[in-house]
Amino acid sequence: MKVFYLKKHYLLVLLVLIALGANAQTGSLVGKVLDEAGLPLPGASVQIKSLSRNTLTNADGTYKIVGLSNGTVSLLISYVGYQPKQESVKINGSTVANFSLKPEDQSLNEVVVVGYGTQTRREVTGSISKVTGDKLTAIPTPSFEAGLQGQAPGVQVTTGSGLAGSGSIIRIRGIGSISAGGDPLYVIDGIPITSDPFIGGNRGGMNQNPLATINANDIESVEVLKDAGAAGIYGSRGANGVILVTTKRGKLGRPTFNLSTKYGVSTYANKPKFVNGPEWLQLRQEAWTNDGNIGLAPLPGGLTWAQAEQNNTDWWGLVTQTGHLNDQSVSFSQGTEKIKSFISANYSNNESFLKGNAYERYGFRSNFDIKPTSYFTTSINVGYDRGTNKRVNAAWGGGLGEAMSTALPIYPAFNPDGSYYNNAANPLKNVDLLDWKTVTDRLIAGVTFELKPVKNLSIKAIANMDNMDVKENQYQPAILRNQSSGYANAWPVKVLNHTFTGTVNYDLEFSNKHKLSFLVGAENQESYRNLYKDGIYGDANGPFNKDTQSYDKALADQIKANSLNYVLGADRNTFASLFSRINYSYDNKYYLQVLARRDGSSKFGPNNKYGFFPAASASWYISQENFLSDSKVISNLKLRTSYGVVGSSNFPSGQYYSIFYQGKSYNGNGTVAPDNVENPGLKWEEGRNFDIGLDFGLFNNRISGEFSYYHKKTKGALLDGGISPSTGFLRGWVNVGEILNEGVELSLNTINIQSDNFKWITRLNISKNRNEVVSLGDFSADAVRGGTNDTRISIGYPLGVNYLVRYKGVDPADGLPIWLNKDGYETKTFSLDDRINTGQVLPDYVGGLTNTFSYKGFELNTLFTFAIGGNLYDGSAKRQLGIVTDWNIRSDISDRWQKPGDIAKFPRLTMSTGTYPGLSSEWQYNSTMFLYDATFVRLREVTLAYNLPASFANKLRLQTLKIFASGMNLLTFSKYPGGDPEVARDFENNQDRNMSPNVTYLTTPQQKSVSVGLSTSF
């Protein structure tokens, strides 16, 4: 001790002497801090520790420290996410010193957003994947969540269709729900937001996606909470994982403007091949003749052969176009100790490849952090977006769906007199005439008061709101309806959602080694909808928002008919929660976290009003132990594990008791109708989740990654069904199912080549999930209604099995199909009783492979995403390749039986279901004939960017300037001949959404696009 004391004094004396020696000669230090690409790093810290002098770089990366004495000083330059640099500089008068920092490859100090707070990567004990905002904006996805595809292990993203604004299905570590929603909880800046895709039902063959209004340009990062250790803090709503979205905030440093602009064109990623008019007629005639008829086959649509032969309409071509997209965004960021602000404005318009379809969005955001005193901070976030979705019918609703089904090439689009052809499907008429718009105004705003009365104590009071005002107006002109007047519908809905949260956080440091952190909090959330229950409808000459006269009349008529039902507080639900989290760490090596949440909800029945959700997690930095600290190979090794109880409450409110709704009047008298089957015991689905993982970094983090294993058992999975239909109901909510999800995830990041000018980085993530429905309680699998498309549940199998009759092939003698019966024997009689489990909709592996090559200012980034295994069921093919009806026929039909002896894939053509013995209808022609391997790989993203040299940018008075070109979905590899192999179709309800992804039914293919743009800051 004494020696040390002396040393200290000795140093002090020495310093004084140096200072004296330097005398009064003053010097200064100026320079720049740049990143590895030579771009300025604003807000980087430059410190002379010995003199207690420090400063931050400006927006252009420059810094200046004046009033220095000449001599050598030791400087520490640091910036979040970069390796700090310590360097000695000799000051002699006005001295220039520039520094360039290298990014920290696997930064343990990276800030990770966890529920109700942040932690450093080092402190995190749960399983959390972080995706930065720039990855979400790299390609023009229809909605921000689609940008997560291939970015994080254990996160399966099935991108929605090419419809503008369509939503994706996200499954985090599998699926543990049958009838309740299987989607994760979305939380933006602290508020669980409305993400229900069924606000507008399945109107027109599309589930309106509320997430499409969220502006991806405003997103700083997305954290995906996967295990109980991370998502557990969200208690009864964490079981499907949580997606935490954090918007950008002002950063310390001089005011900076960022500007980005993008333009692109798009088309469909895949197109199924159909026969043309003459071919169709020929096939029809073949079927007719096969059936033993003579003469010409009767034609649908009231056409004679002569008329039909004149037509060869390309309906697909008529209802599609080259899509155009553009995306403009400007933001301003500024930060001082007292006030930090981020303000942004954006505009984007995605006119999809479907004629008449677009999603246009503009929005503003302002996030302020105000710190008037050292102990008090206020943060205010206001984000407003307006999304205007120009709608078209799709899938079963018409449009491109009709072009793939009942709009035959032999039908004309127009009659000889120029009027629209009207005797059968005419999607062009619908696309041209239907006026349909959904405008969503969304305000997500919040205010946080934070008080730090004493050191290490923080008290927060937070109020958040997420209000949506959805105005949907549809107008069908008289010609479209074939009636004397036009007709308008409006479905206005306001979705109101707010939370109040209070938290207290206290950090306790016993010594250098022991650290404790406590969080306790309370939260209330209420969400409800205000809507016209039956909508507003009536004769009109334009959409109601324009033809106000008709609107008033429609209102008056509905009032008169007692059918104007404005409901305040529909679907209302509340949550009241208490939660707590304790973190303990020892010696930066051992971390332990215990958390618990108690949730009460108005959704839960009186017998189960409150749920308790505890979780514990721990991590151990093995690499910090003595036996590894000198390892040349292992630079980081962390073992983490967690176990906990989490819940899922994604089901409608008001289901635990018998509810009645007032309906429209009958014969002038009011009506009240029962709506459901009550269940007083109704509660959340309960997941018991175990997770163990290893984070690693090798060779100075040249190779890094993470490997996890998880085991999730869901008990009490909700089933909305199991009711004998002769009760008058088909469904009722019961907690019966047991579902297991078990899997492994690997993410691997490697720096393959690193030289001064050239760098090649590879990031791979791959996950395997095994899903099994373990039990359905007292119900048999038959009690569960399948998804709309021939999938269903079988005990011992994954959720959503393809339950089909097995197709053996064609009997060369007579061209009739040969099936396998239940026992595997060949039969020529089709029977629904011979259905067995033949496939699964869930893939075995999903993942993404990113390669980034950078050379000087150039960067080439490619992302391949893939799904391996699982099956795809083509629900449209049974009509397109089955009995010849008034449907389009796919070109694959060329491989069919035509004469005795033919070896073919498809049986003899027929126009009668009676030809194939046992077949009751075209719709029941479900068999493995249309079951495909769902494996696909697609080049999701390829981006080439060039960062102009800072020197050049500076000449333009810009700090940075980047130009780029990117392509989305340019290549797709799959064995599926019927179109796009990645299928998130329109769904009827959550059960359908859970059980029938990968079942296609006239689904619009995804968008393929090429865009160019530039971004700059100044």
Place this chain on the structure above:
Amino acid sequence: MKFNYKNILKTVAILAVLAGTGTGCKKYLDAPPQDALNKEQAIGDEAGLTQVMNSAYQVVGGDAMFGGKIQAVNEMMADQLNGTNLSGDFGEFYGRKSSIFGDYKRDMYVGMYQGVYRANLVLENLDKATTTKDNIEGQAKFVRALVHFEVVKLFAQPWGFTADNSHLGITIRLSTAVVTKNRSTVKQVYDQIITDLKDAENKLPDVNNGLPTKWAAKGLLAKVYFQMNDFQNAYNYANQVIESKKFTLDATYAARFTETGSTESIFQMISTRGAFEPGAELRNQFRSDNGLPNMRFTTAFYAMVNTPNDVRKTLFDVVKYPGNIVITKYNKDRFNVPVIYLTQMKLIRAEAAAENNANLPVAIQDINDIMNRAYAGTKSIPVGSTPAFIITNARFERGLELAGEGNRLSEIKRIGAKGENIDKRGSVWNCPGFILQFPQEEMGTNVNFQRNPEGNCF
């Protein structure tokens, strides 16, 4: 370190309030959807009970029943339509090979039973009723009987399929209990229907503001007995309704499906603009002024009506869609849907009288009343016609009068059960496929539920 105690206090106070509302206040968590009523609110008094009863008519007149599915499904399975154009669920109906699947049928089935559920809900809460208790009870029993009658006709082999009618019928639902239940015999089903209707007959008033009256109950009894080939009772009830003189034949066919309603109507589903417009599914499937409808008639059928003086041929259009025969009965935006009406009663009375070989002059007059309108006074049957001749004419006229209204299938089976096969498509009246298969969910929730045999019809 500065302390601002005021702020601490404020924050703590906010937290306390938050925590308090979160946990202490139970009301916050009893937040049902605002527009929903609980059982007590919905059905706590007579007014509520009446409103639930009213909602049952929306089921009976809704798409699942007389709004169109009953008529469409019955017609597709009968022999007056040319269904070669039909595919999918409709192809199954037309092909008389109903399977366990098919949303159209399933929704019809569950929808019909929802009507029974509402009726039962009313009956279980009759203690809430005061002044109109009998009326409400009568209505509920009428609806319950009407639904069971329509279900049993479609999903079970007809009365007379077995000598003692011990063959399987349908599930009888007499309570709202959400439990699985096996099928009763056809005899049990008909017994229940008759019991309910006789109760309704006693409890319902003479006039009832558009809702079922005792005459509606009697009219339905006539139809039920007629379906059972019980001609004594059929005659008796049809006669009572006719002789009440409360109903008069419409002067023209244009009046039967109109917004103003028909003077013949004994029980009808009432259309009110914007509130309840029954018949949407009828218009979907039959309406022919806006495009070729799915339901098209056979040339053989049209030949029956295409006689020089038959006024009814104007109810069919053979010009607009060359090669197709479509009906024009439903070519209106809105109309009431008559369920029980005088024409039916007259035809029942005539045929029943002839079968009974009694009151033949009454029967002849009934036939001539119908013929007088149908042939503009140019055709009649002579006084003194034989019972067989009366029956032939009654059946012929019924086939034309009720075309597109879903009656023919019941006739094929009723007459089949009497030993005469009349299906023009040549199927035997009792072949398995002539009745609908139960929806898969019924078997899925009850392993003991016996489904129907399928097939063997054409």
